[in-house]
Amino acid sequence: MPVxxxxxxxxxxxxxxxxxxxxxxxxxxxxxxxxxxxLVIPDSVTxxxxxxxxxxxxxxxxxxxxxxxxDVDQRLALVILANGGHVSDEEKDRLxxxxxxxxxxxxxxxxxxxxxxIQVSQAELDENFARVASNFHYTPESFAAxxxxxxSSARSIKxxxxxxxxxxxxxxREVQPRINVSDDEVNAVIxxxxxxxxxxxxxxxxxxxxxxxxxxxxxxANAQQILDQIKQGGSFQAYARQYSEASxxxxxxxxxxxxxxxxxxALAQAAAQMQVGQVxxxxxxxxxxxxxYVIDKRQVLTADPRDSTLSLxxxxxxxxxxxxxxxxxxxxxxxxxxxxxxxxxxxxNDVARQLGAQVVENDGIKVRDLPPQxxxxxLQMQVGEATPPFGSVTDGVRALVLCGRDDPPDxxxxxxxxxxxxxxxxxxxxxxxxxxRDLRRDAVIDYN
Numbered sequence: 001m002p003v004x005x006x007x008x009x010x011x012x013x014x015x016x017x018x019x020x021x022x023x024x025x026x027x028x029x030x031x032x033x034x035x036x037x038x039l040v041i042p043d044s045v046t047x048x049x050x051x052x053x054x055x056x057x058x059x060x061x062x063x064x065x066x067x068x069x070x071d072v073d074q075r076l077a078l079v080i081l082a083n084g085g086h087v088s089d090e091e092k093d094r095l096x097x098x099x100x101x102x103x104x105x106x107x108x109x110x111x112x113x114x115x116x117x118i119q120v121s122q123a124e125l126d127e128n129f130a131r132v133a134s135n136f137h138y139t140p141e142s143f144a145a146x147x148x149x150x151x152s153s154a155r156s157i158k159x160x161x162x163x164x165x166x167x168x169x170x171x172x173r174e175v176q177p178r179i180n181v182s183d184d185e186v187n188a189v190i191x192x193x194x195x196x197x198x199x200x201x202x203x204x205x206x207x208x209x210x211x212x213x214x215x216x217x218x219x220x221a222n223a224q225q226i227l228d229q230i231k232q233g234g235s236f237q238a239y240a241r242q243y244s245e246a247s248x249x250x251x252x253x254x255x256x257x258x259x260x261x262x263x264x265x266a267l268a269q270a271a272a273q274m275q276v277g278q279v280x281x282x283x284x285x286x287x288x289x290x291x292x293y294v295i296d297k298r299q300v301l302t303a304d305p306r307d308s309t310l311s312l313x314x315x316x317x318x319x320x321x322x323x324x325x326x327x328x329x330x331x332x333x334x335x336x337x338x339x340x341x342x343x344x345x346x347x348x349n350d351v352a353r354q355l356g357a358q359v360v361e362n363d364g365i366k367v368r369d370l371p372p373q374x375x376x377x378x379l380q381m382q383v384g385e386a387t388p389p390f391g392s393v394t395d396g397v398r399a400l401v402l403c404g405r406d407d408p409p410d411x412x413x414x415x416x417x418x419x420x421x422x423x424x425x426x427x428x429x430x431x432x433x434x435x436x437r438d439l440r441r442d443a444v445i446d447y448n
Contacts, residue, residue: 059100061446062107075099077151082238091229098242106163108439113166116174120165125158132157164250175431181423189419196259197301202271205236205253205293208246223282223289230279236293247429259300267292305379306368307408313348314360316398328393335397336389344384345403
């Protein structure tokens with residue numbers, strides 16, 4: 001089963017742990033060597049910090065199974081890589097604690113699967129690792145070397161893959177058969193979708209953190225720190241995989257397409273005020289706090305105009321080295337005037353010759369693949385019109401001319417089987433959270 005880099009990718013933080021005190025040794029006065037002048041060395045020495053960086057020391061014992069500091073550091077490195085390496089020292093400290101919690105959950109999942117005679121073969125792990133490597137345009141060998149160079153390892157990713165595959169198989173065998181979704185429930189959902197045709201629908205990402213009345217303030221503060229990191233350029237998906245306690249954590253917090261009435265009131269109110277690409281939070285919801293991300297927006301069972309396929313011509317000019325800002329502005333003004341006077345795509349090549357410009361054609365680009373600013377402009381244009389010029393002195397100035405547009409087909413309601421599968425998946429996710437809570441409660445965990 002294909003498995004991507006989930007629950008995290010990111011660099012190394014090796015926080016020094018306090019080493020246990022060495023037992024005191026009794027030394028006869030006559031045998032004691034005189035210390036060098038000026039040094040005061042007690043008979044019983046307590047060492048602080050790591051004595052040997054090559055020694056793997058246990059960070060936790062989960063039902064007798066060791067999670068080492070090396071395990072934590074290598075998984076932390078994956079998380080930092082997923083965030084482009086831009087993680088503050090303070091954030092690393094918080095991430096390290098969360099990584100340990102995730103490794104404990106992962107260990108519990110693998111142990112429970114093994115207790116049910118569910119194993120993941122080495123061949124499967126190697127196959128999935130190779131698939132992950134190819135997604136990043138690496139061979140398995142070069143990907144392993146890349147990970148090692150950044151403080152992680154192939155072993156760390158394979159362990160994560162093992163946990164996800166084993167847990168998924170366990171849920172399929174032990175939980176999914178007990179999930180019941182009736183035909184009437186599915187038909188009711190389809191009827192509601194048809195009745196809601198044309199209404200706004202949102203693709204939502206969520207990071208959910210559970211809390212109790214006693215932990216509410218601390219959890220809210222943690223959520224605010226996560227939100228701040230995301231606003232500073234952190235990956236929402238990576239943080240969702242690492243921190244979210246919802247079943248959608250493994251898919252980067254993606255809830256899929258939902259309508260506002262399907263969301264808790266606090267999330268619905270926030271989403272209604274947000275634009276695509278915005279994040280908001282922490283939002284108080286039943287049982288904890290959520291961070292909300294509006295990934296996309298569309299109308300129910302209505303074709304999205306951003307799926308229109310465009311036929312475009314791009315006309316562009318470049319500025320020679322040494323061009324002053326004033327000269328560039330004058331040249332850009334001449335370019336803008338010529339573009340404004342265009343009369344259809346047939347005139348583009350003639351105008352380009354007059355300006356000494358280049359022309360590039362593309363007959364298969366979708367509106368949604370353009371930058372957001374150009375999407376809005378393009379949807380309002382008629383065939384033969386050009387966008388305003390855009391660019392810079394360094395990159396040159398260009399404009400897009402719309403030569404044709406093929407509108408997308410009308411959207412249709414999801415099939416009965418699709419709705420059934422989604423409802424079953426939601427219910428399995430809820431049971432899975434309960435299952436994992438029970439495993440945590442019954443586990444014997446010793447922290448070093």
